[in-house]
Amino acid sequence: MADPITPVLTKRWLSPKSWTIQSYEALEGYTAVRKALKGTPEQLVQLVKDSGLRGRGGAGFPAGIKWSFMPPNEDKPHYLVINADEGEPGTCKDIPLMMADPHSLIEGCIIASYAMRSHHCFIYVRGEALHCIRRLNAAVREAYDAGYLGIDILKSGFDLDITVHAGAGAYICGEETALLDSLEGRRGQPRLKPPFPAAAGLYAAPTTVNNVETIASAPFIVNGGSDWFRQMGREKSPGPKIYSISGHVEKPGQYECPLGTTLRELLDMAGGMKDGIPLKFWTPGGSSTPMFTAEHLDVPLDFEGAAEAGSMLGTTAVQVFNETVSVPWAVMKWTQFYEHESCGKCTPCREGTYWLAQILERMVDGKGTEEDIDTLLDVCDNILGRSFCALGDGAVSPITSGIKYFRDEFLALCETNKRELVGAEA
Ligand SMILES: Cc1cc2nc3c(=O)[nH]c(=O)nc-3n(C[C@H](O)[C@H](O)[C@H](O)COP(=O)(O)O)c2cc1C
Ligand code: SF4
16 A cells, blocks of 8 residues: 555655756656657556546546547547646646646656657646746756657657647636637637547647646656556545645645545644634635535545535645635635636526626625525526536536525625614614
8 A cells, every 4th residue: 555645746846956857857757758658559548547547627537538539540630738727716736736847747748648649739828827837848948858859759759749838817718628719829718519629629630638637647657557556545536636725724735645535634734724713614626616614524535525525526626714704705706706707608607607796795795685595596506507618517616505504694694684774764
């Protein structure tokens, strides 16, 4: 059994100048790609399937299966696109990974591109993360100079180019098909599926979109093997995972743990609740995942555990709130974010998020009524499952879960309004 606290993905992060190719190579860097290029693409796809690696961008789709959807022929160019948009509120794992260890992503890109017969890989990075774009560009240059990118990589006959592309900071451009539109130079809006990207993605050619952490896991799987990878985490959610913990904890940051770690354990690592003020609510994987409360401290945070307890693992962006925070206020803030980021393509989300924000703002302002709670739930019901993409579904999570666990707080706001109205009549 692998030691649960021995870091894998983050093992180089604290080394001096960990982002340089010299540090990377000194710490086993670029050994996996040498191994991978000696095998066939099919063997690599099978290895990743056997490892059980699931996508780290939120939905948890098995990576090896996704890779196997790419056609075996090369009639058209094949593309690998790395989703480095990292827009989900609370998520801060991909940018730290690319800052501290950009070559692990680049090595993963070479391995995954070889497995999918792609000769051009794009890394789509959130535009505001200029520091990260600079670091990635420098690392890509180093990799070209060292012969890990370009023509005939390590004399294997395999060619690969990597292009780092800066997005312009729209949350919807993290949705994989909106990202592809944005990469093609269009306004980022989700595409109708099918066709799925593996059939017609970037420039209508076979494409796979994967998250940064998913691809950065590949070199470790090649070196360690699928059985080693499966020793960490849980049966259906194996492997290590970077949990990003923010909010009212003593030591917020990134904590790498096996999938299935609980909030109780994460809080221990993060030094406990800030100033000892008790926990009130938290998100397991960003604001698009229904919130949990102090009752959920022992829920295993893997794909199945979070779902069985009524939420989702999402991006493992654990946002922790103490007793001083008003739930309706936090829910209003998140809803304002979704209203702002709704791309406007479909009516339930475009109109719904607008009205949800209006109602919540009125309630938080002390001017709500009890009927507003029913209206909120009704609007949510008309968005969930009826929107064009998952942004709409995510937008209702804070509201429905907030009302489920803290209805009294929403009611109390209405009560204040009622008292004021009665007072005004008298
Ligand atoms: C509104 C929205 C935003 C998203 N943002 C991101 C993101 O920033 N990074 C990411 O990897 N996936 C994001 N996703 C999920 C992607 O659509 C896609 O599932 C993911 O990139 C696939 O990679 P994976 O299989 O490696 O997880 C987002 C989805 C939606 C609906
Ligand atoms: S759900 Fe929202 S973000 Fe997604 S397509 Fe519809 S309007 Fe755009």
